Amino acid sequence: MQQRTLGTNGLQVSALGLGCMGMSFGYGQAPNQQEMIQLIRAAVEQGVTFFDTAEVYGPWVNEELVGEALQPVRDQVVIATKFGFDIDQVTGQNRGGLNSQPAHIRQVVENSLKRLRTDRIDLLYQHRVDPNVPMEDVAGAVKDLIQEGKVRHFGLSEAGMEAIRRAHAVQPVAALQSEYSLWWREPEQEILPTLEELGIGFVPFSPLGKGFLTGKIDEHTEFDKTDFRNTVPRFSTEARQANQALVDLLVRVAQEKQVTPAQIALAWLLAQKPWIAPIPGTTKRYRLEENLGAVELELTTDDLEEIEQAAARIPVQGARYAEAQQKMINR
Secondary structure, eight states: EEEEETTTEEEEEEOOEEEEETTSSSBBOOHHHHHHHHHHHHHHHHOOOOEEEETTTTTTTTHHHHHHHGGGEEEEEEEEEOEEEEEEEEOOEEEEEEEHEEEEEHHHHHHHHHHHSSOOOEEEESSSTTTTSSSHHHHHHHHHHHHHEEEEEEEEESSSSHHHHHHHSSSSEEEEEEOOOOTBOGGGTTTTHHHHHHHHHHEETTTGGGGGGGTTTTTOOOOOOOOOGOOOGGSHHHHHHHHHHHHHHHOOOOOHSSSSSHHHHHHHHHOOOOTTTOOOOOHHHHHHHHHGGGGGGOOOOOHHHHHHHHHHOOOOOOOSSSSSHTTTTOO
């Protein structure tokens, strides 16, 4: 497995990580947890060293799953988790807002360490920028935890350019995690140039468009009633119908290369910058192996130009979040 470096303090991760959220949260009925533990361990066996979770996924059950799965190989892997939502640290009740007060951050980290069965968090992200807490206070709280050895690296998620700069001035940011794929390219405008300037790595989540870019979802696909994609405007029937053109492009290029659309989508991301490490999620072993195949797939300059020109003619339809979720994103 190829390795990539996030940030300037030497955080090395596999070129492709594994997003674990969907193993217990978000995409309908949760799979069998023992099967998910085996899936995570299979990823380790195939060279994946970068695993992503968060306290809000459940809350808590996803961190517990990841902790159990990775405990036998703890020193071989990088575990990333997140704080930032207003979750009662006793009951687990998600109050629905944000909370990055320094005292709350410390409490969250202590509890996450127990769930993850470890003595340090390799990469700790602020999940969403909290407008009620100065970024300098957030970065300062994480800096203290780094000095205590409980956290190794600081990250941000869905943060805008100003928030990134303010945080980085207090405690170097190793990575920004935000959505980025062929059907969500907003980070190219300001975020990627800022990260390159500051020496910050980028961790794209939903690199396969929440499954859409695999070519296995169309306008007729029905999701489980608890699947959060039911609330996403981009997954409305009309939007899926309109956005099929992007999938058709990936299918065409994939056929030329004798690979899959998902592998083209991931290889395209990996080709953008050497400091990008996507974290596609899956609950299926064959999908894991398919995704990992993208690491060895090299797209030529001509391939990338062909994709670029064709994608530029395809206007993607639909917002990527429901209105309430969108309000929590600081751009």
